[in-house]
Ligand SMILES: O=C(O)CCC(=O)C(=O)O
């Protein structure tokens with residue numbers, strides 16, 4: 001038996017459109033992802049896409065990666081409640097805009113809070129991928145200001161993009177994780193590992209993906225370049241600064 005079994009739990013209330021259908025993916029050891037493929041309706045999502053694309057003061061900052069300056073490979077903007085500690089990442093400190101400047105964002109925030117009672121997000125990092133060359137590399141949103149078990153709700157609009165999750169290498173020596181089973185071909189052995197330590201989601205227009213528990217401590221995520229993704233995608237990640 002594999003030690004790292006993934007359980008996907010599907011649930012829905014009796015909504016005829018299946019809008020609240022969600023998948024809960026137990027990543028084990030206290031990490032969890034909830035995926036709601038049709039969180040927002042198609043029409044409503046286009047209304048929000050157009051608003052965000054036009055009204056948000058997008059910037060493409062210079063950041064520092066491994067000691068070198070480079071242009072962040074996507075547009076960004078940051079919105080946060082007043083009085084919170086300042087966010088900084090990759091040597092960049094985004095200006096914190098106020099929620100009041102973008103009233104529609106409050107409606108999306110309200111919908112997210114309704115879907116996840118008990119959540120209380122107070123900041124939002126927005127990303128705009130102008131095509132398949134724009135991306136976000138492997139990272140974890142494990143900044144100290146989010147605490148040890150940050151909950152991050154990610155809502156997507158526009159072009160479909162693949163979202164990958166990969167387990168961080170364990171610091172504790174493993175007891176032969178790919179232990180040879182007599183007669184099992186090597187291809188099967190490595191696949192077994194990758195099935196449980198990597199996950200892929202297609203984040204479509206109007207979908208929501210929530211990461212919680214120890215997902216930022218134990219996993220990294222990315223939205224890789226995709227030659228076929230030829231249209232703009234906008235992604236909102238709601239977070240709680242402690
Ligand atoms: O665009 C996405 O789906 C992910 C964005 C992300 O990981 C981030 O902003 O930290």
Ligand SMILES: [Fe+2]
Nearest residue numbers: 139140141221
């Ligand atoms: Fe992230």
